[in-house]
Amino acid sequence: MAPAPLAAQTLYGCRDLSAAPTPSVEGRQGVFFRVDPDLLTYNRFSDEVVTAIGTLSHILAERGTTFIVVPVPTKALAMPQYLGPDSVAYGYDPALALAIYQDTLARLRAAGVKTVDARRALSTAVSGESVFFGADPRLTNTGLFALASGIADQLRDGPAPAEYRTDPTGTTILPSLDRLHLQMHCLTSLPEVTTMGFKTTRQPPEVTESAAPVIVAGTEMTGDPALNFAGFLSELSGREVTMGSVPHDPVAALSAYLTSDAFRQTPPDTLVWEVPVWLNLGLHGDQPFRELVAAARNDCVADLAVAPAGENRITVDLSGQPQEPALNLLFDTRATLPARAEFHFFSKTGQERTRPVVRAEGQPLTGRFYMPLTGLWPDGIAHVEIEAEVDPDDLPRVSLCRG
Numbered sequence: 001m002a003p004a005p006l007a008a009q010t011l012y013g014c015r016d017l018s019a020a021p022t023p024s025v026e027g028r029q030g031v032f033f034r035v036d037p038d039l040l041t042y043n044r045f046s047d048e049v050v051t052a053i054g055t056l057s058h059i060l061a062e063r064g065t066t067f068i069v070v071p072v073p074t075k076a077l078a079m080p081q082y083l084g085p086d087s088v089a090y091g092y093d094p095a096l097a098l099a100i101y102q103d104t105l106a107r108l109r110a111a112g113v114k115t116v117d118a119r120r121a122l123s124t125a126v127s128g129e130s131v132f133f134g135a136d137p138r139l140t141n142t143g144l145f146a147l148a149s150g151i152a153d154q155l156r157d158g159p160a161p162a163e164y165r166t167d168p169t170g171t172t173i174l175p176s177l178d179r180l181h182l183q184m185h186c187l188t189s190l191p192e193v194t195t196m197g198f199k200t201t202r203q204p205p206e207v208t209e210s211a212a213p214v215i216v217a218g219t220e221m222t223g224d225p226a227l228n229f230a231g232f233l234s235e236l237s238g239r240e241v242t243m244g245s246v247p248h249d250p251v252a253a254l255s256a257y258l259t260s261d262a263f264r265q266t267p268p269d270t271l272v273w274e275v276p277v278w279l280n281l282g283l284h285g286d287q288p289f290r291e292l293v294a295a296a297r298n299d300c301v302a303d304l305a306v307a308p309a310g311e312n313r314i315t316v317d318l319s320g321q322p323q324e325p326a327l328n329l330l331f332d333t334r335a336t337l338p339a340r341a342e343f344h345f346f347s348k349t350g351q352e353r354t355r356p357v358v359r360a361e362g363q364p365l366t367g368r369f370y371m372p373l374t375g376l377w378p379d380g381i382a383h384v385e386i387e388a389e390v391d392p393d394d395l396p397r398v399s400l401c402r403g
Contacts, residue, residue: 013187021181025090030191031075031082031134032182037278038076038137039092044280045071045104052281052289054111059296063267068154069108070147072221072276073119075132077101078143082130101277114154121150135179136193139221144229145236147222151272152236161211161238162202166231169197174226200231202240213240217253218274220245239270244364250275251288252360258295259368287357291370293403294328300399301327308392309385316398318381319348329371329384330399335391337365342387347377372403 010026017024023035033039057067076083080094101119108115122131122143131143139147176193183190214237216222222229223245230241246252254273257263275281281289302321309315316329331341339359346352353376357369369388373381390396 010186011188012190014182014185017182017185020185022178024182025084025086027082027084027087029082029134031079031130031132033076033083033087034137035090037276038074039087039090040074040278041091041093041097042100043071043104043277044282045107045277046282047107048286049281049289050104050107050111050113052286052293053108054113056289056292056296057111057113059293060267060271063296063298064269065267065296066114066270068114068116068151068270068272070116070118070151070218070272070274071101071104071108072139072147072274073101073122074276074278075137077119077277078122078131104277116147116150116154118147118150121146133176133193133195135182135190136174136176137178138174138193138224138227139229141195141198141227141232144222144227145232148229148232148236151233155211155214155237155239155270162240163238164200164231164235165203166198166200166228166235169199171195172197172226195227197226198228198231200228200235202234211237211239212269213242214270214272215242215244215257215268216272216274217244217250217257218272219250219253219276219279220247221276222274223253245274246360246363248279249360249363250279251281251284251292252363254292255288255295255359256364256366258292259366259370260364261366263295264298287355287372290328290372290374290403291357294330294370294372294401295368297402300330300401302400304398304400306395306398308395312389313385313387314390314396314398315383315385317383319383321400323373323376323380325372325374326403327373328401328403329373330397330401331369331371331386331388332397332399333367333388333390334396335367335394336389337367338389339363339365340388341369343371344385344387345376346382346384348379348382351377370401370403 011030024032060067125131125146129142174193230243233241244257304316306314342356344354
């Protein structure tokens, strides 16, 4: 008898995973990898992005804030031992992907940015326990504990830390749209996304002088309330941790914090930025990073005269104002919290250019928007009209700020 044709091994009878809503491949022991981003050999930390992060780190340091960047690796980078033969068909090279990740860390450090080697931290997690869920792209509590340990190693200085204790609260099943999408292509039931729940509490006796709190801005990778990243980091560092996250958009998460009253009034001792390496931080051009730098510096040199120009529209005369490239307009709505502001710039000859600033879905709104005065006209700007939801009885504040 002729030998039967060989078929790719699958634990769950999965087929046509490339046609799933999120195209995927099945690795070993029931671990699934998304084609994009898990099987991307490269990442999107361009030289321009690295330079912008370095500038932001320098500005924060001038205000007394230590900025720590945590580039989170893909599942394939963190768990290459679970890759199956199908990954080769997509050109994935684990050694090359690791080299590019390490080069990204080196370029960030060369730009003066304090970084955490998250890939190394995840690779030293508890033996035999996965740091990512098999059928879901999130980090497990094991992975989050390892990641928190890597960050805590850089938070050892300062006053005596407080004591925190983490206790298990019981097993829980997390809802997972990714698992459901995969299940539609598999004959037998995929394992549920199951985790042990944890709760971290501060322990008595209270210390007289506790270490300064840590602010973390990031994505759903660390900010998922069903998991316990903030608690693990408190336990390991002895410091209070405040989380702020926006799904899939670390720039929006950082913007929400840097434009908030909390940062403007009391800059933190330590600001941690969790950034998945596969996200394109330069997707929306340079305005978002210019906004981050201007907000971090918080150096406004002049308040400008504001006049109503119709419903939800104000006008500001810029003809007599300096228009250096390093300057930004700060639009502060004060009474309202719009998710969008449009800046309509007008030249001295009547030409118009419109630039919007749009907050991401799920981003906490602060009512503050920064717009750089770059890329306009060599002979200057006559005036700007800003369109956003405003309170006619409490006109917004518009200022010139250094970036």
